[in-house]
Amino acid sequence: xxxxxxxxxxxxxxxxxxxxxxxxxxxxxxxxxxxxxxxxxxxxxxxxxxxxxxxxxxxxxxxxxxxxxxxxxxxxxxxxxxxxxxxxxxxxxxxxxxxxxxxxxxxxxxxxxxxxxxxxxxxxxxxxxxxxxxxxxxxxxxxxxxxxxxxxxxxxxxxxxxxxxxxxxxxxxxxxxxxxxxxxxxxxxxxxxxxxxxxxxxxxxxxxxxxxxxxxxxxxxxxxxxxxxxxxxxxxxxxxxxxxxxxxxxxxxxxxxxxxxxxxxxxxxxxxxxxxxxxxxxxxxxxxxxxxxxxxxxxxxxxxxxxxxxxxxxxxxxxxxxxxxxxxxxxxxxxxxxxxxxxxxxxxxxxxxxxxxxxxxxxxxxxxxxxxx
Numbered sequence: 001x002x003x004x005x006x007x008x009x010x011x012x013x014x015x016x017x018x019x020x021x022x023x024x025x026x027x028x029x030x031x032x033x034x035x036x037x038x039x040x041x042x043x044x045x046x047x048x049x050x051x052x053x054x055x056x057x058x059x060x061x062x063x064x065x066x067x068x069x070x071x072x073x074x075x076x077x078x079x080x081x082x083x084x085x086x087x088x089x090x091x092x093x094x095x096x097x098x099x100x101x102x103x104x105x106x107x108x109x110x111x112x113x114x115x116x117x118x119x120x121x122x123x124x125x126x127x128x129x130x131x132x133x134x135x136x137x138x139x140x141x142x143x144x145x146x147x148x149x150x151x152x153x154x155x156x157x158x159x160x161x162x163x164x165x166x167x168x169x170x171x172x173x174x175x176x177x178x179x180x181x182x183x184x185x186x187x188x189x190x191x192x193x194x195x196x197x198x199x200x201x202x203x204x205x206x207x208x209x210x211x212x213x214x215x216x217x218x219x220x221x222x223x224x225x226x227x228x229x230x231x232x233x234x235x236x237x238x239x240x241x242x243x244x245x246x247x248x249x250x251x252x253x254x255x256x257x258x259x260x261x262x263x264x265x266x267x268x269x270x271x272x273x274x275x276x277x278x279x280x281x282x283x284x285x286x287x288x289x290x291x292x293x294x295x296x297x298x299x300x301x302x303x304x305x306x307x308x309x310x311x312x313x314x315x316x317x318x319x320x321x322x323x324x325x326x327x328x329x330x331x332x333x334x335x336x337x338x339x340x341x342x343x344x345x346x347x348x349x350x351x352x353x354x355x356x357x358x359x360x361x362x363x364x365x366x367x368x369x370x371x372x373x
Contacts, residue, residue, distance in 0.1 A: 066115060082244065098139040100143070103130070110127060127266045138185040142180070154194075157191040158187070159186050188314065190288070191313075195209070231285075242282050247291060250263065250357075250362075268360065275367035278366045290332055293330065298330075301325045303324075307338035313334055
């Protein structure tokens with residue numbers, strides 16, 4: 001398999017078109033049917049495969065060619081959208097819930113685009129790591145086992161003691177060691193965790209990060225109990241929502257300090273090739289985190305629609321209303337809420353609104369349908 005650390009491939013050469021084929025993959029330009037594809041938007045919907053092909057041709061001037069072997073990777077970006085890790089629940093003497101999680105550091109090669117391998121450092125064998133989810137007030141017990149060859153840690157964006165901060169001297173562990181992080185789940189919101197061992201840049205861009213969601217306890221927020229209840233995983237009110245976990249990330253495949261591929265949930269153009277199915281009548285909630293290294297910001301733009309945004313998810317009323325684009329610096333995160341109830345079924349694009357990011361992998365589609373089984 002081609003070792004990307006040994007190549008001299010740069011993203012600017014990619015965009016300049018000087019390299020047509022990359023290992024077993026290619027970045028492909030496909031604009032010839034743009035006018036024809038746009039002509040379909042106002043008429044009857046074609047079949048799903050034809051619609052997907054036309055819509056991608058109309059918008060995605062560049063696209064990776066081929067498929068990524070999710071079975072070999074050991075994770076599937078479509079499954080990642082809804083694969084919450086809620087831990088093992090037990091009851092403490094004071095009646096509170098304790099959630100116990102196990103996270104293992106593993107070094108493995110993953111495929112981030114067709115034929116493009118990346119030597120990742122992972123949590124539980126995947127990038128991003130598992131999406132942890134708890135309820136406000138739960139006691140959390142997270143055991144980190146380091147099966148890698150470098151020191152590692154877990155640093156949680158939340159409230160905890162200095163001993164649990166996951167920085168050098170407070171939770172960074174050597175290969176073969178393990179450490180237990182314990183703290184209460186607070187504040188509610190959309191958070192993240194990542195390795196804070198040095199050098200920080202290397203540990204982040206190699207894949208050591210994940211989503212960390214704390215649902216609000218409705219009993220603690222009587223003035224917005226209905227909203228809090230809708231965010232509480234497992235409640236009937238929450239079941240009506242279509243919730244998605246999305247981590248914006250990127251990969252420097254030749255280790256020159258510039259990213260060659262961008263993605264949402266690691267695999268370039270994965271949701272363009274396999275659009276995310278959305279039931280038209282049900283609202284959508286996205287837990288969005290940016291963990292991109294080497295670029296100062298990332299962004300999320302939704303086509304043909306607008307959303308309400310809750311910065312960091314720590315409020316029960318929107319911090320931005322009726323927007324179709326938000327920017328996030330590294331480690332910034334938030335919750336997006338929107339609906340396609342007034343839209344016709346079809347394919348609706350979402351992507352970073354930096355064209356370079358879009359062309360190098362960070363673009364996808366929502367496949368809005370009357371029903372989703």
